[in-house]
Structure formats: structure tokens, C-alpha cells
Amino acid sequence: EEEMAEAIKFAHEAIKVQCEAQVKLAEAFGKKETREYEPEAEDEELAKKINDLVYDKTYEVAKAGSSKQERSAAFSEIKDEVISSFSEEEQVELGKLIHKYIAKSQKNAIRDLTLNEGLRLDGRKTTEIRPIWCEVDYLPSTHGSSIFTRGETQALATVTLGTSREANVIDMPSFEGEEKFYLHYNFPPFSTGEARPLRGTSRREVGHGNLAQRALKGMIPSDCPYTVRVVSEVLESNGSSSMATVCAGTMAIMDAGVQMKKPVSGIAMGLISDGDKYAVLSDILGDEDHLGDMDFKVTGTADGITACQMDIKIKGLSYEILVNALQQAREGRLHILSKLTDTISSPNADVKGHAPKMITKRIPNDLIGAFIGPGGKTIQELQKETGTTIVINEDPVTEEGVVEILGTNQTGIDAVIAKIEAMLFKPEKGSVYEVKVIKMLDFGAVVEYTEAPGNEVLLHVSELAWERTDNVSDVVKLGDILDVKYFGIDPKTRKEKVSRKAILPKPEGWEDRPKRDNNNRGNSNHKGRDNRKPRHERKND
Incomplete structure (x- = not known):
């Protein structure tokens, strides 16, 4: 909180320089003539009359501490009673002023109650x-979910886990890239008791969602393999x-099994001021936001602030009020955080069992093509056989292939991992390995390493046994498991x-066949090239 206050002070000093430059620019080019307009009509006598009718009654209703619906109904009754005290002609002539002075008197009564x-x-x-009530795993079929209720505000958050293919693509003039964590905030009309059609995402929803996303984003670990999407549905407001979205989002992320660094809570602070008198309000209501002078939202962990946003309706704000608001917000945040951790501590x-599990493997760059196969045939067949989703990206630094395996069936995931490990398997020269016969040929048997299924090699008929082997099937059968020794690349066959x-072991009395000496042909009756006569002598013969 102290660092945040200092940061705001530092920014304030920087803004002063910008303001000074704007003033100098205006002085250099002169001020434009301001247009004259007819001021808004005022009637002091009418204002006093309405204030006398409204103020005390509103004060008593506000002091009663009733619910939102009861309070709204009581305020509407006072308003209707005052309007009905005027004749129809007066209502037509002074209708706007009457409504204006009623709203002003009600506002003053509510503010005075808090200040006094x-x-x-x-x-x-x-x-x-x-009062706070919250619960996790509220929707059992989602990857993660929670519901958070504070007073008459309620948010239901869900989490969906995906691969990098589901990342949110950002394409703006100032930034191009992808987001692996993003949050969507929905504020349907029924949350405030309204019945109206949905017209798409509003600017308010975009702004609130962006604030909640910034509040949580820093607590998502950088090595999280998933793309994480949080959706908050405001059920009552x-x-x-x-801030309810931040709290519900925190619990839903933790419920989904994402290893969040620290839980985050949020609170909205308000301000009512009148000269030297002021009151900082914790966890403001909708009416207090509308009637107050400030809306200051603060989110953070037990150790510090992750995001904040301030809307001020008055000309300025003293540092004293700012520091007090930050400290009071900390106390409120920690109280709310304790409620979250009581529900889910870590x-x-x-x-979850029905949520996809993500495993990441790395393969050399030269194996990416073999793993994908011609036209993607190999990887598509592997996905179909295992029931998994496989995504391959190239690491921009090491140029290695980063393989993301996503699936709900552990057996399928293990099969993909086995395929990758088989590709990466490199037998060591001179080592003994267990193999399985998978194919019989006239000149040998095709075997695969049991620790690397799919990695095949030919066991030649001459390497089956010390004795002469006429038929491969005399020594091994299809499906047999045996041990072999690896000799590396044969210089003759290049395989x-x-x-x-x-x-x-060699059979008893076995004698190795002597190696053939190509340079010395022995006492052969055939004459070599060196024994031939010169060409002219042969011609004479």
C-alpha cells in the first residue's frame, strides 16, 4: 500500500509536467471564445419546498438499514407522494425541476447520514x-467452478482448460500476440432485475473483465501448460x-487444479466528502457508487496489490484520503481473502477426472516432420487411436519441437508419450536389449525394442544362432521376446x-571360420596379374 501511494505520487508529478506544457500551448495560441448558453433553470423556492418534503423522510428510510428492494420501493413512494402534491399543470410546467430537486434532496440525506x-x-x-458465502465445485461438469456471494452481489465463475491452440489471439495496432490466460465478464440484465434484450458485449463488461483479468494474471505461473479461460456470470448485482468476479475467479482457478501462486481477493472502496469532513466506505453498494465521490477498486494477495482502478467525481483527492483508503482497503481485502481460503486453502x-490433462514433451527439430507424417497422417492417426489432442509448436529459441498432449484418458496420453519416447530412443553400441518379434522374413526376423514400441530393426538369420539356420521359424516365432546385442551401424550393409x-555361449568344439585374406590368394593354380608376361612377348607366343 505504501509503495502504491508513492507510485501514484510519482505519476502525479509527471502529469504536472504534461499539464504545464498544455497551459503553455494554450497561452501561446490564445484562448478561443467560449460560447454563451442559457443556464439551466433554477427555482430556489421550489427546491426548498421539495427538500422540506423529501429530506427527513429519506433520512429515516436510509437509516432503517433495509434491503435494496425495500429501500428502492420506499424511495419511490416518497417520490410519488411529492409529485402528487403538485397539480397537473405544475407537473407539466415544472416536471424536470421537480425530479431534479427530489433526486438532489435524497442524495444529500443519504450522504449526511454517513457523514454525521x-x-x-x-x-x-x-x-x-x-456477509460472505462462497462454494467451489459448484458446477461439477466444468473443469473448475465457484460461486461467490457478498451481500446482494453474486458471481458464478467457471474455468476451461485448453491447449495453446485455444489461446486468445490479440491483433491490435499496438500489440500482436496471444494470451494463454484470459477472462470474460458477463453482466446480464436480470442481475439488476431488468428485462431487456442482450445487444452484445458492452464497454462496461469489457472494462470490468479487463480489470479482473489484470488482477489474476500475475498469479498464474509462467510454466502453466494450459490455456486458461475464466468466465464470470454476474447473477445478482x-x-x-x-471484485466479486476476482474472488470467484480465484477459487475457480484453484478448484481447476491450476497451481496459482497466491490467492487474490478484491474490494471496492467509496468516498463521501463535504469540505473537511469525509468518510471512506468499504465494500460499497450500487447506490453508494452512484451517490458517492469515488469508486476505488483494489485487488491483491496477502503480500501486496495486483491491480487497482479509481474513478473520481470530485475535482481532487488529498493524499491523506488516498492513504487512508488504501489502508482500509487492505483490511477489507484480507478479511475477504480469509473467507476464500476457508473455502479452498490451496x-x-x-x-479433475473429466478435465483434460496436459503433458508437454520436447523432440529434436529433425524429428518434427516424422512425428507429423506426410500431410499430417501420422499425428492424425495417433490422435484418433489415443483419443487425445496433440499440438506441436517450435521453440523460437532452441528450435526444438514442443509437443502438447491433451486428453482425459491417461491410457491414451501414455500411448502418445510411448510413441515419442520410441522416436527419441537411441540404443547404445555394445548394450543388450529386450526385443519382440513382430514380423517373419525368409532372411531374418523384424523385431522391435520392448522399451520403445515402433522402433524396429532386422535380426538377420545369420545372427540367430551359432549353428546354421535354414528356416527362421526353427529358432524364433512371431511374438517371441528375446535379448539381442546392439552393434551399431554395420559397415557392409550401412544398417x-x-x-x-x-x-x-558357443557350442562345444566350435571353431571360428578363418577370415578370408583378399590380398593373399594362397597357392592357387591361377596366375595373378603379376605373373603375366609383357604384352609383346605374349604377342610373339
């Missing part, structure tokens, strides 16, 4: 937080719905060579 007695519309003191150790007989 420290009481608020729902009966709370300035530092009190509304009476102030601070964006992220779940793993994702990998394995041998079974190399690890078998």
Missing part, C-alpha cells in the same frame, strides 16, 4: 463488509460485481545390426 452518524444505507458502519493437486547369437 457513520451509518450506511444497509445499516453497516463505514468499515464493515457485507448491488455493487462491486467486478489449489487442487491435480485437474543397424543386432545379434542374438552374440550373447549365447
Whole structure:
């Protein structure tokens, strides 16, 4: 909080320089003539009359600490009673002024109640937080979910986990890239008791969603393999719905098994001021936001602030009020945070059984093409066989292939991992490996390494046994498991060579066949090139 206050002070000094430049620019080019307009009509006598009719009654209703619906109905009754005290002609002539003075008197009564007695519309003191109720795993079929209720504000958050293919693509003039964590905030009309059609996402929803996203984004670990999407549905609203979204989002992320660094809570602060008198309000209502002088939203962990946003309706704000608001917000945040951690103290150790599990593997760049296959045939067949989703990206630094395996069936995920490990398997020269016969040929048997299924090599008929082998099936059968020794690349065939007989004892009395000496042909009756006569002698013969 102290660092935040200092940061705001520092920014304030920087803004002063900009303001000074604007003033100098205006002085250099002169001021434009201001247009004259007819001022708004005023009637002091009417204002006093309405204030006498409205103020005391409104004060008593506000002091009663009733619910939003009861309070709204009582205020509407006072308004209708005052309007009905005027004749139809007066209502037609002074209708706008009557409504204006009623609203002004009600506003003054509510503000005075807080400044004079420290009481608020729902009966709370300035530092009190509304009752909180929350629950996780509220929607069992989602990857993660939670519901957060504070007073008459309620938010339902859900989390969906995906691969990098589901990342949110950002294409703006100032930035191009992808977001692997993003949050959508929905504020349907029924949350405030209204019945109207949905006309698409509003600027308010974009702004509130952006604030909640910034509040949570810093607590998502950088090595999180998932793309995480949080959706908040505001089911009921009476102030601070964006902060309810932060709280519900925190619990839903932890419920989904995402290893969040620290839980985050949020609170909306308000201000009512009149000269030297002021009151900072914790956890403001919708009416307090409308009637107050400030809406200051603060989110953070137990150790510090992750995001803040301030809307001020008065000309300026002293640093004293700012510091007090930050400190009071901290107390409120920590109280709310304790309610969240009482519900779910730490992220779940793993994702839910029906949620996709993400495993990341790396393969050399030269194996990416082989893994994908011609036209994607290999990877598509592998996805179909295993019931998984496989995404391959290239690491821009190491140029390695980053393979993302997403699936709900652990058996399928294990099959993909086995395929990758088989590709990466490199036998060591001189080592003995267990193999399985998968194909019989006239000149040998095709075997695969049991620790790397799919990695095949030919076991030549001459390497099956020390004795002469006429038929491969005399020694091994299809499906047999045996041990072989790896000799590396055979210089003659330029292919990998394995041998079974190399690890078998030689038969008793076995003698190795002498190596053939190509340079010395022995006492052959055939004459070599060196024994031939010169060409002219041969011609004479």
C-alpha cells in the first residue's frame, strides 16, 4: 500500500509536467471564445419546498438499514407522494425541476447520514463488509467452478482448460500476440432485475473483465501448460460485481487444479466528502457508487496489490484520503481473502477426472516432420487411436519441437508419450536389449525394442544362432521376446545390426571360420596379374 501511494505520487508529478506544457500551448495560441448558453433553470423556492418534503423522510428510510428492494420501493413512494402534491399543470410546467430537486434532496440525506452518524444505507458502519458465502465445485461438469456471494452481489465463475491452440489471439495496432490466460465478464440484465434484450458485449463488461483479468494474471505461473479461460456470470448485482468476479475467479482457478501462486481477493472502496469532513466506505453498494465521490477498486494477495482502478467525481483527492483508503482497503481485502481460503486453502493437486490433462514433451527439430507424417497422417492417426489432442509448436529459441498432449484418458496420453519416447530412443553400441518379434522374413526376423514400441530393426538369420539356420521359424516365432546385442551401424550393409547369437555361449568344439585374406590368394593354380608376361612377348607366343 505504501509503495502504491508513492507510485501514484510519482505519476502525479509527471502529469504536472504534461499539464504545464498544455497551459503553455494554450497561452501561446490564445484562448478561443467560449460560447454563451442559457443556464439551466433554477427555482430556489421550489427546491426548498421539495427538500422540506423529501429530506427527513429519506433520512429515516436510509437509516432503517433495509434491503435494496425495500429501500428502492420506499424511495419511490416518497417520490410519488411529492409529485402528487403538485397539480397537473405544475407537473407539466415544472416536471424536470421537480425530479431534479427530489433526486438532489435524497442524495444529500443519504450522504449526511454517513457523514454525521457513520451509518450506511444497509445499516453497516463505514468499515464493515457485507456477509460472505462462497462454494467451489459448484458446477461439477466444468473443469473448475465457484460461486461467490457478498451481500446482494453474486458471481458464478467457471474455468476451461485448453491447449495453446485455444489461446486468445490479440491483433491490435499496438500489440500482436496471444494470451494463454484470459477472462470474460458477463453482466446480464436480470442481475439488476431488468428485462431487456442482450445487444452484445458492452464497454462496461469489457472494462470490468479487463480489470479482473489484470488482477489474476500475475498469479498464474509462467510454466502453466494450459490455456486458461475464466468466465464470470454476474447473477445478482448491488455493487462491486467486478471484485466479486476476482474472488470467484480465484477459487475457480484453484478448484481447476491450476497451481496459482497466491490467492487474490478484491474490494471496492467509496468516498463521501463535504469540505473537511469525509468518510471512506468499504465494500460499497450500487447506490453508494452512484451517490458517492469515488469508486476505488483494489485487488491483491496477502503480500501486496495486483491491480487497482479509481474513478473520481470530485475535482481532487488529498493524499491523506488516498492513504487512508488504501489502508482500509487492505483490511477489507484480507478479511475477504480469509473467507476464500476457508473455502479452498490451496489449489487442487491435480485437474479433475473429466478435465483434460496436459503433458508437454520436447523432440529434436529433425524429428518434427516424422512425428507429423506426410500431410499430417501420422499425428492424425495417433490422435484418433489415443483419443487425445496433440499440438506441436517450435521453440523460437532452441528450435526444438514442443509437443502438447491433451486428453482425459491417461491410457491414451501414455500411448502418445510411448510413441515419442520410441522416436527419441537411441540404443547404445555394445548394450543388450529386450526385443519382440513382430514380423517373419525368409532372411531374418523384424523385431522391435520392448522399451520403445515402433522402433524396429532386422535380426538377420545369420545372427540367430551359432549353428546354421535354414528356416527362421526353427529358432524364433512371431511374438517371441528375446535379448539381442546392439552393434551399431554395420559397415557392409550401412544398417543397424543386432545379434542374438552374440550373447549365447558357443557350442562345444566350435571353431571360428578363418577370415578370408583378399590380398593373399594362397597357392592357387591361377596366375595373378603379376605373373603375366609383357604384352609383346605374349604377342610373339
